[in-house]
Every structure is written in structure tokens, then in C-alpha cells.
Amino acid sequence: MDAIYLDNNATTRVDDAVVAAMLPFFTEQFGNPSSMHSFGNKVGLAIKKARMQVQELLGAEHESEIIFTSCGTESDSTALLSAIKANPERKEIITTSIEHPAILNLCTHLEKEGYKVHYLKVDERGRLDLAEYARVLSDKVAIVSVMWANNETGTLFPVEEMAQMAHAAGVLFHTDAVQAVGKVPIDLKNTAIDLLSLSGHKLHAPKGIGVLYLKRGVRFRPLLRGGHQERGRRAGTENTASIVALGMACEQAMQHMHFENTEVKRLRDRLEAGILAKVPRAFPTGDVTNRLPNTSNIAFEFIEGEAILLLLNKFGIAASSGSACTSGSLEPSHVMRAMGIPYTAAHGTTRFSLSRYTTEAEVDRVITVVPEIVAQLRRLSPYWGETGPATEPEKAFAPVYA
Amino acid sequence: MWDYSDKVKEHFFSPRNSGAMEDANAVGDVGSINCGDALRLMLKVDPDTETIQDARFQTFGCGSAIASSSALTEIIKGMKLDDALKVSNQDIADYLDGLPPEKMHCSVMGREALQAAIANYRGEEWKDDHEEGALICKCFAIDAVLIEDTVRANNLSTVEDVIHYTKAGGGCSSCHEGIEEILTKVLAEKGETFSPHTVEIKEEAKPAKLTNLQRIKRIEMVLESVRPQLQRDHGDIELVDVDGKTIYVNMTGACAGCQMEALTLQGIQQKLMEDLGEFVKIVPSRAGSLSRAVCHP
Ligand SMILES: Cc1ncc(COP(=O)(O)O)c(C=O)c1O
Numbered sequence: 001m002d003a004i005y006l007d008n009n010a011t012t013r014v015d016d017a018v019v020a021a022m023l024p025f026f027t028e029q030f031g032n033p034s035s036m037h038s039f040g041n042k043v044g045l046a047i048k049k050a051r052m053q054v055q056e057l058l059g060a061e062h063e064s065e066i067i068f069t070s071c072g073t074e075s076d077s078t079a080l081l082s083a084i085k086a087n088p089e090r091k092e093i094i095t096t097s098i099e100h101p102a103i104l105n106l107c108t109h110l111e112k113e114g115y116k117v118h119y120l121k122v123d124e125r126g127r128l129d130l131a132e133y134a135r136v137l138s139d140k141v142a143i144v145s146v147m148w149a150n151n152e153t154g155t156l157f158p159v160e161e162m163a164q165m166a167h168a169a170g171v172l173f174h175t176d177a178v179q180a181v182g183k184v185p186i187d188l189k190n191t192a193i194d195l196l197s198l199s200g201h202k203l204h205a206p207k208g209i210g211v212l213y214l215k216r217g218v219r220f221r222p223l224l225r226g227g228h229q230e231r232g233r234r235a236g237t238e239n240t241a242s243i244v245a246l247g248m249a250c251e252q253a254m255q256h257m258h259f260e261n262t263e264v265k266r267l268r269d270r271l272e273a274g275i276l277a278k279v280p281r282a283f284p285t286g287d288v289t290n291r292l293p294n295t296s297n298i299a300f301e302f303i304e305g306e307a308i309l310l311l312l313n314k315f316g317i318a319a320s321s322g323s324a325c326t327s328g329s330l331e332p333s334h335v336m337r338a339m340g341i342p343y344t345a346a347h348g349t350t351r352f353s354l355s356r357y358t359t360e361a362e363v364d365r366v367i368t369v370v371p372e373i374v375a376q377l378r379r380l381s382p383y384w385g386e387t388g389p390a391t392e393p394e395k396a397f398a399p400v401y402a
Numbered sequence: 403m404w405d406y407s408d409k410v411k412e413h414f415f416s417p418r419n420s421g422a423m424e425d426a427n428a429v430g431d432v433g434s435i436n437c438g439d440a441l442r443l444m445l446k447v448d449p450d451t452e453t454i455q456d457a458r459f460q461t462f463g464c465g466s467a468i469a470s471s472s473a474l475t476e477i478i479k480g481m482k483l484d485d486a487l488k489v490s491n492q493d494i495a496d497y498l499d500g501l502p503p504e505k506m507h508c509s510v511m512g513r514e515a516l517q518a519a520i521a522n523y524r525g526e527e528w529k530d531d532h533e534e535g536a537l538i539c540k541c542f543a544i545d546a547v548l549i550e551d552t553v554r555a556n557n558l559s560t561v562e563d564v565i566h567y568t569k570a571g572g573g574c575s576s577c578h579e580g581i582e583e584i585l586t587k588v589l590a591e592k593g594e595t596f597s598p599h600t601v602e603i604k605e606e607a608k609p610a611k612l613t614n615l616q617r618i619k620r621i622e623m624v625l626e627s628v629r630p631q632l633q634r635d636h637g638d639i640e641l642v643d644v645d646g647k648t649i650y651v652n653m654t655g656a657c658a659g660c661q662m663e664a665l666t667l668q669g670i671q672q673k674l675m676e677d678l679g680e681f682v683k684i685v686p687s688r689a690g691s692l693s694r695a696v697c698h699p
Contacts, residue, residue, distance in 0.1 A: 304438060304463050304467070305464075332438065343435050344435050379420075380417065380460060380468060382460035
């Protein structure tokens with residue numbers, strides 16, 4: 001039995017053709033693109049081609065707006081730190097309460113340095129209140145950073161509209177589009193987005209390669225200074241093999257964009273409907289009518305996510321969970337808490353994220369296995385009775401000592 | 403993915419003694435759904451012999467919580483209540499060939515459920531004042547609450563102090579930023595600011611040699627100062643004897659024999675040495691307890 005990989009929001013398999021395209025850059029094409037000799041020249045041309053492939057997928061106006069970095073996190077950090085260095089008199093930042101730690105932990109750090117960070121709240125479906133956003137937008141804000149799609153629920157934020165609003169207020173706008181790039185169409189030249197982060201390993205390129213899109217004319221301060229690579233905006237000898245791979249992966253993502261939003265979406269919907277039809281006391285989280293085509297996040301009440309994952313793993317199925325235990329922290333996922341998902345369900349949230357490699361047979365197998373696993377764990381749970389939740393579960397199990 | 407031992411996996415995939423027990427005469431409920439793990443332990447105790455005839459559990463929680471519950475029921479079946487009370491969380495972890503540091507609290511929950519069940523059987527009150535914080539030191543599984551309390555109780559002011567008292571930060575040292583944050587916070591409560599530079603230890607004039615009585619008094623004072631922290635963990639320490647450089651103590655309560663004992667003793671020994679200005683060795687007078695802790699660092 002082959003393993004079933006439904007954790008593509010965590011990372012993806014590198015496409016075979018992408019691997020083939022990058023391999024020569026370890027061996028015969030090992031030159032430094034900055035070198036004057038022919039070893040370097042060819043590599044320089046390959047990087048140029050990759051830059052154009054990325055430009056195409058993002059719909060960027062200029063190839064020079066693409067800066068290669070080492071990962072999504074570096075792109076995020078570079079964007080925010082550049083904005084505050086370029087605007088030292090502005091001491092506020094706007095972001096959302098459900099960003100990836102790459103943004104959130106940087107923001108809590110900046111708070112310690114004296115910045116005021118506005119964390120926009122979300123409702124129970126994970127949606128923002130644009131009126132709240134409008135209220136905090138001011139000329140004191142150095143940058144707005146809002147993710148395009150949430151990694152846990154797939155919920156899409158109206159970043160194009162929000163960028164317009166920031167633009168009108170004279171504030172820079174950055175989006176962490178790590179989960180969105182390659183899954184939804186993006187056309188940056190027709191938006192007011194100033195900066196965008198992406199990460200190769202979420203779209204079938206290798207880990208350890210990212211991009212920061214920087215709109216022409218936006219004031220910028222590099223994170224890494226040194227050599228003149230990336231026009232002095234990101235020093236350090238280029239990761240040529242991975243850059244070539246990312247370029248190729250972007251081209252493939254472009255070709256599969258329609259497939260992703262029809263076939264992958266169909267399989268995701270089939271999976272979600274199939275599970276919900278068979279498992280009582282389970283519900284999808286996030287804004288189900290406005291989300292990535294590949295993501296389904298289901299909360300299973302009264303059981304714990306890590307236990308679900310371990311049992312799924314035994315059946316060869318890979319997924320992920322927002323439970324506290326999977327991260328070693330005490331709180332379940334900040335995304336689930338921000339949406340007000342009750343603790344009875346938040347610990348049991350399970351994310352299934354598909355890719356263009358997912359097959360219908362795989363989906364159907366998961367639909368058969370999941371209900372068994374949930375039933376097995378509920379039999380062990382003190383919050384679950386014979387056929388449903390213990391009547392008033394919080395009372396049936398109410399430790400006097402807790 | 404956690405690095406679970408085969409034993410943990412085995413007990414998770416096929417838990418022993420799971421499910422409700424109709425005729426239980428001792429029930430211990432601990433944890434809550436908010437924290438992400440909860441355990442109900444049900445025992446059938448023979449009233450004549452005070453022996454645990456049967457044990458079952460129901461657990462809401464992760465893999466190691468379920469495995470710890472399963473292990474606990476296997477360990478205590480057939481035990482006398484008084485012996486069962488001596489089962490420590492380390493015993494549960496050992497039974498499972500160890501737990502990752504982030505998961506040690508699952509074994510603590512097992513021990514607490516056992517104490518709660520026995521208290522329930524005896525009609526006693528059992529209070530769990532065990533509070534858990536975010537895990538700071540991954541090498542020695544030490545959380546923020548413990549560090550904060552220790553810093554407060556002992557007026558600690560440097561990362562080195564924290565290492566000596568709690569062992570937190572004494573391993574790979576990646577958590578020193580987190581420890582500094584705790585120090586900054588606790589010191590700020592007293593209106594002091596944390597300085598990352600270790601204070602120079604003042605070269606005090608060597609005190610004139612202490613009389614035996616003075617020396618014992620000072621030892622007692624040091625032990626007094628650490629008692630609140632131990633009592634918080636249901637433990638205690640008392641001075642048994644002083645023989646030259648060796649100080650014999652008795653560790654009692656929940657802490658005896660657990661992994662923390664060795665760590666705590668090290669901290670206390672350090673404090674005694676600083677206070678007395680001489681090298682001393684602290685030894686638990688109850689043979690066996692420390693050596694076992696050392697076997698499973
Ligand atoms: C939304 C989001 N932002 C940032 C990152 C970080 O990207 P990277 O792992 O390339 O640093 C991730 C992925 O882990 C992500 O999902």
C-alpha cells in the first residue's frame with residue numbers, strides 16, 4: 001500500500017522534471033553567476049530565465065522586481081524590517097491575528113523594541129473586518145502585512161482590496177503569499193501590493209529557496225548586505241540549482257493553475273463531504289466558500305489531533321493538526337483560537353491539504369479510514385458516551401481538582 | 403514527528419485496560435479538555451487488603467497521554483494502595499522506555515490521576531495545585547512556571563543562577579533568551595532591571611571558621627529557603643545529619659525519587675556551598691532514591 005500524502009501545505013514533493021532541471025547546476029553548471037568566464041555566464045542566463053518564470057506566475061511588471069531569498073521566512077523578515085528601517089518615524093505595524101509565526105513572532109519581537117502592532121481580529125469563519133482595518137490605518141503605520149491565504153484553513157484574505165486601502169492611506173502593503181502562490185491566480189502588476197513573499201517548497205520546488213517581490217520604486221533596505229547579488233538587495237552567492245528549480249516549478253504551476261482550481265478542488269470537496277457524511281460531531285473550519293482549492297480543515301470534537309495523526313500515519317496517511325500536542329505548546333493553534341473554535345473541537349482539528357498528485361482512489365481510502373479512527377479514539381475519550389458526546393460533556397467529566 | 407519509543411507506540415495503538423468500569427470504587431479525574439488532555443482513572447480496590455484488583459482508564463489526549471494511561475494501569479494492578487502511591491511519573495515514563503521532554507507532563511497527569519483516585523477511595527481531599535507553563539528548557543523538560551517560581555522564591559538574578567537551581571538552560575543553551583525574558587519580567591516586578599552580565603562574585607573576607615553549631619544553623623537556613631519551592635511540588639526536605647563535608651537530608655513527598663530530585667539537590671548543594679564558602683556534598687539519607695534518579699537523567 002502506497003503512502004497517501006495530504007500535507008501539501010506543510011511541504012510538497014519536488015516534481016521529477018524540476019529535479020532533472022536543477023541537477024546539472026551541481027555538476028557541469030557549477031559556476032558562479034558573477035564570474036566573467038563561460039562557467040559563470042551560462043549560470044547567469046539560467047537564473048535570468050528562472051526570474052522570468054517567477055515573474056510570469058506572479059504577473060509582475062518587471063523581472064527586476066523578483067529577489068531570490070533563502071525561504072519564505074527570510075522574505076517575510078526582509079519585507080517588514082525594510083519597511084521600518086526605511087520609515088523610522090513610523091512606529092506602528094498592522095497585521096492579522098492568524099498570520100504564520102514567520103510574521104507573528106517577528107511582530108512580537110518588534111513590540112519589545114517599542115513598536116505598536118495592530119493584530120486584526122477574525123470572525124468565527126476566519127474573516128477580517130475591513131472597517132476595523134480602516135480605523136487603524138494611518139500615517140503612523142510603517143507597513144501592513146496580511147497573508148494571502150491562511151496555511152491552516154486555506155481561507156483567502158481580500159489582499160488586493162486591502163492593498164488599495166493601504167495605498168490610499170500612503171502605507172506600504174506586504175502579503176505573505178507562501179500558501180497562495182501556485183494555487184490561485186495572481187497578477188501583481190494590476191494590484192497595489194508593494195511586497196510579496198513566496199516559498200519554493202510549497203509549490204513543488206525544493207526547500208530553502210524563496211522570493212521577495214518588491215514593486216519597482218518601493219523604498220527598500222536590505223536585510224543582508226555584502227556582494228552585489230540581486231542588485232545589492234540580497235547579498236550572498238545565489239543558490240543557483242534551487243533558483244533554476246523554482247523557475248521551472250513556477251512554470252509548471254502556471255500550466256496547472258486551471259487543474260488546481262477544478263480537479264484538485266473537486267477531490268478536496270469530495271474528501272470533505274465524504275468525511276462529514278460519515279462522522280458525527282465534525283465540522284469544517286474557516287471560510288469554506290472562499291479558500292484555497294486544495295485545503296480542508298476539519299474539527300473532530302472530543303478527540304485530540306496528535307492521536308488522530310498517529311493513527312492516520314499507521315494507515316499510511318499523512319495530514320496535520322492544530323492540536324497543542326503536535327507543536328509541544330500548551331495551547332491549540334492560534335488560528336483556531338482566534339476564530340473562537342471551542343476547546344472541545346480545537347484540539348481535534350485536522351488539516352488535509354491536497355496537490356495535483358492526489359488521486360481519487362487516495363481520497364476514497366481516506367474517506368473510509370477516517371471514520372474508523374475517530375470512532376476508535378472517541379471510545380477512549382471520557383467526554384464521549386456510548387453513541388454521542390456524554391450528556392453535557394463538561395459536566396460528565398468535571399475534575400474537582402482541575 | 404515525536405521520537406516515541408516503540409513501547410509508547412505499542413501502548414498507544416493497543417491500549418491496555420481502556421474503557422469505563424461500572425463497579426469502580428475509586429475514581430480519579432484530572433486534566434481538562436481546555437488543556438488538551440484529560441484522564442479518568444477507575445480502580446477496583448479490595449477493601450480488606452487495600453489491593454488494586456483492577457484498573458481502567460478513559461483518556462482524551464495525544465499519543466503519549468494515552469500510552470501513559472495504559473502503562474499506569476498495568477503498573478498498579480495488583481499493588482497495595484500505599485505502594486501505588488509511591489509510583490512516580492518517572493516510573494511511568496521508564497515503563498514506556500522514556501518520553502520526549504515535551505511529553506513528560508503526560509506521565510505527571512498519570513501520577514496525579516492515581517493520587518486523586520486513591521484520595522477518592524479514602525474519602526480524602528486531593529488538591530492539584532500543579533500549574534504548567536510553556537516549555538522553556540527542552541533538554542531537561544523545565545517549564546516557565548517552575549523557572550519563574552524558583553526565581554521569585556530565591557531572588558535569582560542571572561541565567562547562571564537559574565541553571566544552578568533548576569538546571570534549565572544547562573544543556574544546549576538555546577533557551578537562554580527565554581530565561582532572560584523570565585528574569586527581566588520577575589526582576590521588573592521588584593523594580594529591578596535585568597543585567598545580562600554576571601555580577602562579579604565579591605571576594606568576601608573568608609569568614610572565621612564557623613563553630614559546628616553556627617555551621618548547622620546556616621545549613622538549616624539554606625534548607626528553609628528552598629522549602630517553599632519543594633512544597634509547591636508536594637515535596638519537602640529536612641536535615642538529618644552533618645558529617646564533616648557530607649550533609650544528609652531527607653527528601654519527602656511527591657518529589658522523592660523523581661527526576662527532579664537529583665536536579666533539585668544539585669541546586670541546593672550549590673547554594674549551600676555558596677553560603678558556607680566551602681565544598682560540601684549533599685546526600686539523601688534514604689538510600690536508593692538518588693541513585694535511581696541518576697540512572698535516568
Ligand atoms: C503562510 C506561511 N508563511 C511562511 C512560511 C514559511 O516559509 P519557509 O518555510 O520557506 O520559511 C510558511 C510555511 O511554513 C507559511 O505557510
